[in-house]
Amino acid sequence: MRKQAGSCQQTHCSLRLCLCYSSHDMEITLKSARRYLGEIPAPLLVIGVWGGAFSDEGNKLDVRYNQALSRTMRELYFKGEFGQTLLIPLRSSKGEGPRFVLLFGLGKKRGADIETLRKAGARLVQEIARLGFKEAVCEVFLSGKFGKKQASYVLAEGALLGGYTWEKYKTTGPAGKRGEKLRLWLARAWGPAVEQAAIVAEAVNFARDLVNEPPNVLTPAELARRASVMARELGLEVEIWDEEQIRQAGMGALYGVAQGSANPPRFIQLTYKPQNPASRVIAMVGKGLTFDTGGYSLKPAEAQITMKCDMAGAAGVLGAMRAIARLKPSVEVRAYVAAAENMISGSAYRVSDVLTSLSGKTIEVLNTDAEGRLTLVDAITYADRQGAEAIVELSTLTGACVVALGEKIAGLFANDARWAREVQEAAERAGEKVWPLPMEKEYLEALKSNTADLKNTHGRSRSAGAIMAALFLAEFTRKPLVHLDIAGPAYAEKPHSLGPAGGTGFGVRTLVELLQAAEKKSCAEAVKELVGV
Numbered sequence: 001m002r003k004q005a006g007s008c009q010q011t012h013c014s015l016r017l018c019l020c021y022s023s024h025d026m027e028i029t030l031k032s033a034r035r036y037l038g039e040i041p042a043p044l045l046v047i048g049v050w051g052g053a054f055s056d057e058g059n060k061l062d063v064r065y066n067q068a069l070s071r072t073m074r075e076l077y078f079k080g081e082f083g084q085t086l087l088i089p090l091r092s093s094k095g096e097g098p099r100f101v102l103l104f105g106l107g108k109k110r111g112a113d114i115e116t117l118r119k120a121g122a123r124l125v126q127e128i129a130r131l132g133f134k135e136a137v138c139e140v141f142l143s144g145k146f147g148k149k150q151a152s153y154v155l156a157e158g159a160l161l162g163g164y165t166w167e168k169y170k171t172t173g174p175a176g177k178r179g180e181k182l183r184l185w186l187a188r189a190w191g192p193a194v195e196q197a198a199i200v201a202e203a204v205n206f207a208r209d210l211v212n213e214p215p216n217v218l219t220p221a222e223l224a225r226r227a228s229v230m231a232r233e234l235g236l237e238v239e240i241w242d243e244e245q246i247r248q249a250g251m252g253a254l255y256g257v258a259q260g261s262a263n264p265p266r267f268i269q270l271t272y273k274p275q276n277p278a279s280r281v282i283a284m285v286g287k288g289l290t291f292d293t294g295g296y297s298l299k300p301a302e303a304q305i306t307m308k309c310d311m312a313g314a315a316g317v318l319g320a321m322r323a324i325a326r327l328k329p330s331v332e333v334r335a336y337v338a339a340a341e342n343m344i345s346g347s348a349y350r351v352s353d354v355l356t357s358l359s360g361k362t363i364e365v366l367n368t369d370a371e372g373r374l375t376l377v378d379a380i381t382y383a384d385r386q387g388a389e390a391i392v393e394l395s396t397l398t399g400a401c402v403v404a405l406g407e408k409i410a411g412l413f414a415n416d417a418r419w420a421r422e423v424q425e426a427a428e429r430a431g432e433k434v435w436p437l438p439m440e441k442e443y444l445e446a447l448k449s450n451t452a453d454l455k456n457t458h459g460r461s462r463s464a465g466a467i468m469a470a471l472f473l474a475e476f477t478r479k480p481l482v483h484l485d486i487a488g489p490a491y492a493e494k495p496h497s498l499g500p501a502g503g504t505g506f507g508v509r510t511l512v513e514l515l516q517a518a519e520k521k522s523c524a525e526a527v528k529e530l531v532g533v
């Protein structure tokens with residue numbers, strides 16, 4: 001039986017004690033235990049191996065099993081390179097207790113960083129599932145080096161991200177045979193850190209599900225419906241506008257992009273309000289193109305293959321909102337998504353059309369494939385007018401950004417250095433890669449139109465494509481704005497170290513970090529100002 005994405009179906013599960021993530025196919029339950037590795041009765045016991053040596057816990061167990069572990073390791077030349085595993089049966093154990101030990105290679109201890117640990121969590125869960133175990137116990141590797149709290153957090157996050165699968169539409173194959181349910185005990189773990197990691201990972205996987213849904217299922221209306229179901233579930237305020245409300249509100253740029261599709265647009269607004277008065281009001285905007293054919297400036301067939309991911313910015317923002325509703329930071333957070341589909345028809349917008357945006361600025365369309373920025377500027381104007389103090393925006397905006405930074409790194413553009421730093425630091429802490437690119441004012445000239453106030457591209461030129469898009473967006477607000485171009489990292493064409501091919505949920509972790517730190521940041525800044533630093 002299929003389970004609802006993201007919701008735990010287990011009656012015994014209370015977030016305090018047991019953490020479950022149920023995606024469509026594999027349900028992972030993480031249990032943090034105060035007890036030591038050898039004290040937890042699970043059929044599989046996982047021991048980390050660093051450069052050919054056991055941890056203290058590993059050594060203890062080796063003694064308990066008469067050096068069987070180290071002997072086997074030597075005999076089979078197991079070196080403990082990262083991700084390498086060795087399954088050892090324990091013949092002597094009777095009744096309860098482990099029946100197998102899994103030696104799990106972690107590489108060299110010296111070079112290991114926190115990302116090694118996140119990847120280890122992911123790899124470990126995949127390996128346990130592959131071996132067909134339903135329950136295992138594992139130590140929190142590198143607790144000594146990174147502290148129990150951080151090590152527990154990252155290992156748990158990696159495990160829940162790595163265990164993600166997307167097999168909702170498969171009717172045959174091995175799905176369901178292996179790893180349907182997996183209970184993983186983390187021995188000597190820091191419980192609250194594991195709980196928090198589970199909330200964040202579940203939100204990332206929620207975003208992945210949204211991106212992976214095919215575009216005939218996830219239309220703008222369906223995206224809006226899922227946002228409101230989530231909002232109601234988690235006590236967020238929600239408002240959805242339909243096509244007519246969008247037109248009446250004056251969102252002519254969004255409306256123009258959407259007018260070619262039989263699937264009408266939606267404007268999605270979610271609000272999280274903290275219990276005590278908010279220290280700041282932060283807006284998140286996500287690009288929500290449920291499919292991008294390019295419109296009359298049609299994309300070649302190959303370029304359309306991944307274009308269901310063109311709502312990954314929206315997925316990131318909605319995923320972050322999901323975690324925020326549970327983690328309850330003391331900042332007010334507003335999420336805005338202008339959802340539309342970029343299609344061709346007799347009513348579709350064309351090259352040379354002039355659209356009047358919500359801001360009143362007119363835009364000449366030079367390329368219907370530069371549709372994201374059109375939908376986004378109406379959302380940004382709206383967020384600004386509603387009183388956002390700072391805006392962070394996520395979009396799969398340009399192929400040019402992928403050319404510049406590749407598939408692993410998002411481009412970061414900002415009109416405000418302090419806000420840029422906050423977002424950049426949050427991304428660093430979250431383990432998501434972003435890199436700043438310049439907003440060169442001199443290039444803005446190329447976006448001036450002879451007919452309207454602006455044009456949506458700089459014509460035939462292909463130079464500085466990602467920068468031009470960012471400059472266009474920044475014309476619509478004077479508030480601190482960070483634009484993250486996630487066209488590269490939003491979608492993985494091959495399996496990667498933290499999950500399978502498909503939507504990656506990129507951005508969720510950064511946004512959650514950002515918002516959780518936002519309050520502390522503003523206090524710290526206030527103090528700095530007081531003491532005149």
Ligand code: BES
Pocket residue numbers: 292294310367369370371372396397398399400402457465487488
């Ligand atoms: N959705 C695309 C950008 C994109 C490309 C996302 C690759 C993910 C992977 C966007 O709407 C687009 O088509 N941008 C154009 C802009 C151009 C016409 C100025 C592009 O990048 O080619």
Ligand code: ZN
Pocket residue numbers: 292294368369370371372
């Ligand atoms: Zn496009």
Ligand code: ZN
Pocket residue numbers: 289292310369371372396397
């Ligand atoms: Zn697009």
